Amino acid sequence: MARVSIMETDAGSPGRSSSPTPQEALAALAEAERVQASTTALSATPWPLWFTTVLTVYLAALPVVYGGVVAEESWLLPHEAWWVVLMVMIAAFMASFAYAARSWRQRTGVALRLDVLPKRATVPLVIGAPVLVVGSAWAFRFTGQAGWLVAASVVGAAVSVGFHLAFVRLHGRRTPARPA
Amino acid sequence: MTTRQSADPAAGGFDNLVHAPNRLRICALLDTAGEAEFGVVQEELGLSASVLSKHAGALIDAGYVEQRKAVRNTRQRVWLRLTPRGREAYHGHLAALRVITGQ
Incomplete structure (x- = not known):
């Protein structure tokens, strides 16, 4: 703590503009990186289990429901019914997300960020999910094979669970960024 | 809102205000978190409320940090975030530190 106090005084002195030594600069960079790592882990606090379940069910159901919407002929339900199911499902998910996000912010005390995981994981998701x-829905429409929808459902659910586990793992590395 | 960059050309975007250890850590946290509650910053960095207030105040005075007040459970909470100017100063300062270390 003594080192911190001395640096604090020096760096904060009005009118003084001396640059630090390479060692001091290296220590400052290391400290900033340590705080960043700790904060990233805090931002990776996983969703509560109830919302993870909602998200998994939503991602699993979406291909099937959208498949019903774009099916060439009525499949299991009339087209209009699939539309209603799709709209209700999206509205319910958005409401759940808004509530979960608000609770998450209040619990963690930091902003909700969607870029916590590395881009190599999130970019394929952003492109791949739609x-x-x-x-899968259009493949179903052209082939009539419901297996496309089932496969997409399984992949959607697996991605949801996989991302949840990635957040659990990242968050588990967390240590508060207090001074060493 | 004065410019606090060092006159030393070798230091580039070196910023005396940001360089103070606790302020550098506050900037690092806010840059990563986007926005953070005062109590969380305090807990994460292990600072007392008065020390955090002092440093946050200096950053706010310089236009580097802005605060937002929100009520939760009938208590008012203060949220802190870097301004675009503060983010620029912080990243410029990190870049200057890297120059100094020869990275």
Whole structure:
């Protein structure tokens, strides 16, 4: 703590503009990186289990419901019924998300960020999820094989569980960024 | 809102205000978190409320940090976030530190 106090006084002195030594600069960079790592882990606090379940069910159901909407002929339900199910499902999910996000912010005390995980994980998801939902539904429409929808449902549910576990793992590394 | 960059050309975007250890840590936390509640910043960095208030006040005065007040459970909470100017100063300062270390 003594080192911190001395640096604090020096760096904060009005009119003084000396640059630090390479060692001091290295220590400052290391400290900033430590705080960043700890804060990233805090931002990776996983969703509560109830919302993870809602998200998994939503991602599993979406390909099937959208498949029913775009089916060439009525499949299991009339088209209008599939539309109603789709709209209700999206509205319910959005309401759940808004509530869960608000609770999450209050619990963690930090802003909700969607870029906590590395881009190599999130970019394929952002591109792949719509392709999965739309692609499987149209594949179903052209082939009549419901297996496309089932496969997309399984992939959607697996992705949801996988991301939840990734957040649990990242959050588990957390240690408060207090001074060493 | 004065410019606090060092006159030393070798230091580039070196910022004396940001360089103070606790302020550098506050900036690092806010840059990563986006926005954080005062109590969380205090707990994460192990600072007393008065020390955090002092440093946050200095950053607010410089236009580097802005605060937002929100009520939760009938208690008012203060949320802190870096302004675009503060983010620029913080990243410029990190870049200057890297120059100093030869990275």
